[in-house]
Amino acid sequence: xxxxxxxxxxxxxxxxxxxxxxxxxxxxxxxxxxxxxxxxxxxxxxxxxxxxxxxxxxxxxxxxxxxxxxxxxxxxxxxxxxxxxxxxxxxxxxxxxxxxxxxxxxxxxxxxxxxxxxxxxxxxxxxxxxxxxxxxxxxxxxxxxxxxxxxxxxxxxxxxxxxxxxxxxxxxxxxxxxxxxxxxxxxxxxxxxxxxxxxxxxxxxxxxxxxxxxxxxxxxxxxxxxxxxxxxxxxxxxxxxxxxxxxxxxxxxxxxxxxxxxxxxxxxxxxxxxxxxxxxxxxxxxxxxxxxxxxxxxxxxxxxxxxxxxxxxxxxxxxxxxxxxxxxxxxxxxxxxxxxxxxxxxxxxxxxxxxxxxxxxxxxxxxxxxxxxxxxxxxxxx
Amino acid sequence: xxxxxxxxxxxxxxxxxxxxxxxxxxxxxxxxxxxxxxxxxxxxxxxxxxxxxxxxxxxxxxxxxxxxxxxxxxxxxxxxxxxxxxxxxxxxxxxxxxxxxxxxxxxxxxxxxxxxxxxxxxxxxxxxxxxxxxxxxxxxxxxxxxxxxxxxxxxxxxxxxxxxxxxxxxxxxxxxxxxxxxxxxxxxxxxxxxxxxxxxxxxxxxxxxxxxxxxxxxxxxxxxxxxxxxxxxxxxxxxxxxxxxxxxxxxxxxxxxxxxxxxxxxxxxxxxxxxxxxxxxxxxxxxxxxxxxxxxxxxxxxxxxxxxxxxxxxxxxxxxxxxxxxxxxxxxxxxxxxxxxxxxxxxxxxxxxxxxxxxxxxxxxxxxxxxxxxxxxxxxxx
Numbered sequence: 001x002x003x004x005x006x007x008x009x010x011x012x013x014x015x016x017x018x019x020x021x022x023x024x025x026x027x028x029x030x031x032x033x034x035x036x037x038x039x040x041x042x043x044x045x046x047x048x049x050x051x052x053x054x055x056x057x058x059x060x061x062x063x064x065x066x067x068x069x070x071x072x073x074x075x076x077x078x079x080x081x082x083x084x085x086x087x088x089x090x091x092x093x094x095x096x097x098x099x100x101x102x103x104x105x106x107x108x109x110x111x112x113x114x115x116x117x118x119x120x121x122x123x124x125x126x127x128x129x130x131x132x133x134x135x136x137x138x139x140x141x142x143x144x145x146x147x148x149x150x151x152x153x154x155x156x157x158x159x160x161x162x163x164x165x166x167x168x169x170x171x172x173x174x175x176x177x178x179x180x181x182x183x184x185x186x187x188x189x190x191x192x193x194x195x196x197x198x199x200x201x202x203x204x205x206x207x208x209x210x211x212x213x214x215x216x217x218x219x220x221x222x223x224x225x226x227x228x229x230x231x232x233x234x235x236x237x238x239x240x241x242x243x244x245x246x247x248x249x250x251x252x253x254x255x256x257x258x259x260x261x262x263x264x265x266x267x268x269x270x271x272x273x274x275x276x277x278x279x280x281x282x283x284x285x286x287x288x289x290x291x292x293x294x295x296x297x298x299x300x301x302x303x304x305x306x307x308x309x310x311x312x313x314x315x316x317x318x319x320x321x322x323x324x325x326x327x328x329x330x331x332x333x334x335x336x337x338x339x340x341x342x343x344x345x346x347x348x349x350x351x352x353x354x355x356x357x358x359x360x361x362x363x364x365x366x367x368x369x370x371x372x373x374x375x376x377x378x379x380x381x382x
Numbered sequence: 383x384x385x386x387x388x389x390x391x392x393x394x395x396x397x398x399x400x401x402x403x404x405x406x407x408x409x410x411x412x413x414x415x416x417x418x419x420x421x422x423x424x425x426x427x428x429x430x431x432x433x434x435x436x437x438x439x440x441x442x443x444x445x446x447x448x449x450x451x452x453x454x455x456x457x458x459x460x461x462x463x464x465x466x467x468x469x470x471x472x473x474x475x476x477x478x479x480x481x482x483x484x485x486x487x488x489x490x491x492x493x494x495x496x497x498x499x500x501x502x503x504x505x506x507x508x509x510x511x512x513x514x515x516x517x518x519x520x521x522x523x524x525x526x527x528x529x530x531x532x533x534x535x536x537x538x539x540x541x542x543x544x545x546x547x548x549x550x551x552x553x554x555x556x557x558x559x560x561x562x563x564x565x566x567x568x569x570x571x572x573x574x575x576x577x578x579x580x581x582x583x584x585x586x587x588x589x590x591x592x593x594x595x596x597x598x599x600x601x602x603x604x605x606x607x608x609x610x611x612x613x614x615x616x617x618x619x620x621x622x623x624x625x626x627x628x629x630x631x632x633x634x635x636x637x638x639x640x641x642x643x644x645x646x647x648x649x650x651x652x653x654x655x656x657x658x659x660x661x662x663x664x665x666x667x668x669x670x671x672x673x674x675x676x677x678x679x680x681x682x683x684x685x686x687x688x689x690x691x692x693x694x695x696x697x698x699x700x701x702x703x704x705x706x707x708x709x710x711x712x713x714x715x716x717x718x719x720x721x722x723x724x725x726x727x728x729x730x731x732x733x734x735x736x737x738x739x740x741x742x743x744x745x746x747x748x749x750x751x752x753x754x755x756x757x758x759x760x761x762x763x764x
Contacts, residue, residue: 028637128637188622188645189614195646196610198639199653203603205587221585228578229611232571237705240570246676253674255410255510257580257666261673263570264577271581284639291643292635294628323619323705 010042010067030127038100038107043091051382052147055098056155056162062106065098081361088369093382103129103285111281124210131293135165152176156358171311178315181358183329185294194287197226224271236321236354303336314344319357392424392449412509420482420489425473433764434529437480438537438544441668444488447480463743470751475764485511485667493663506592513675517547534558538740553693560697563740565711567676576669579608606653618703618736685718696726701739
């Protein structure tokens, strides 16, 4: 809890829920008759609505990207390091829109919402969602907000996939796409880790085939395990070594299976906390959206062909120790962009924190991100 | 099932059970009054018992390292690629001893054995075992077999840790220690993956605090998950990509949570098969033995000090794409050996298969291993 709000914070913010009454057809063949999206905005939309930035969230993210919901909130929004007055996404210049995606568990319509056709919670009946579905729903959000073209669509990890998809599905509505710590498609290893997470959740006896709400229980252990596996892949071996090493909780080995090493209790704690705040069905949906994302798929695996319609400029950033979506995956994207004659700026940032580095400000990351966004602001007169 | 046995196979082999009646004190403070070790041997012990090689197994390994138990056996022992007539560990020259370790689930005394003090199966009451405990029990096995000094103690992964520990605990009884794809201690990331595996097992409702035998059930889902996680860490991102890529089982996305990608069904299959053939309590013990291994621990973290008593020569081998126990971990070991004035040969083998590469013969691996073992054989007149 901050005593006073930092001067470079967007300050106290309130989410708003926007109801969309028109049906949305999804890639899976199903549709939603209507849906809600929970949104936060920071900064002011200028007169010609040219200074809007869309923030797309990653697997466990949500709409609360910056600022504080109250003076009692312990931590600011998840990307507060990059969004605020004077920060890379400068809210003195940009109007920033951040939402919770469809299928989410932070207020937007998802598995924990009432299915209007049954009057019960969706649970496992919530349709499988793709990155393209999110982009479609975000385009409607742009319509609602009167934004014809985003100055930039920005995201890290799964969020970067949405930025990329925007540039392909609505080329004329994206001036810049900022794709951070992302990949044009999951590798077999990435899918494998997701599959372990899903199996952990669905194996939990309290999962009840996704209808745990009706049983008044939660598949806590499964979700905890899923998060533990995920968490390991967000960090680098080196940063875990730096943070925990082989440090013991007590002085000597106890020769048992209680948490003895600090890293064990840290992971258990993170997993348990997550299992109390996140919805298991949403976790399944988000990991599946990751698996399916592959814009090159319909172009015989040729990403540069998939990129043909794009009209935006790209900023692609990767992090040296990210082994979940390694720099090589970003380079693949950049190569395809160049081969498709697109404008792209690329940097691999040296940072020890693995995939999580995209959430942690470091001088070179901040400098490059700031300089690029400054150019975006100048272009749109912000 | 081979139609006929390959000429470079040790052929049909039979395990034997050796009963040890003297109590063994363990690192955890407990002791076993008596115990069995299941053993296979290949080749012939020479007159002065100088040509004996001890094979130490890894996490899920056992005594059946080479040859076939019957003409019906589909696959030979787990390290048949390296043990046999004319192979790196040449059974025309060496007498090879391979055992199932204490705590194992392939016939040696372990959690599935009867606890003589209760008349029931040990289950979770089986003491936590360390690498040093295994080495102590293996030394008794050497006594039993009349082997004063091993020509070499050889192992990969957790097996390599045993080879290293032998050189420290019984310096005069080891001529050569061959440490393959191993590490002098687990990293925080390694421990974290082990912890996920253990949590998966102990979270399974059928685990019953380790007393699942008494309930006539098995914690299959937990063990399956544990194996799935483990399996991912044994392979490289590249080799999984090579083997599975993003290949689908059917032609198009089905937008659901059944296995759609080949890698999903492969992992599920491997996990399920493992969960039917391996004991969950043993899995817990083996991962904990990995966690605890750290010979430098009692020497203020200085591995070269820990190595001071060693008299053997070392061969250390690592594999370029092994990210579980990377070449850097082997180099750490080699540096400490050099700094402790020990004789050590080291090679990093270029191989795409990650940690599993130690089980897969490649020309440079086979050549180096063969040349080194030839020198060992010559030294002992074999």
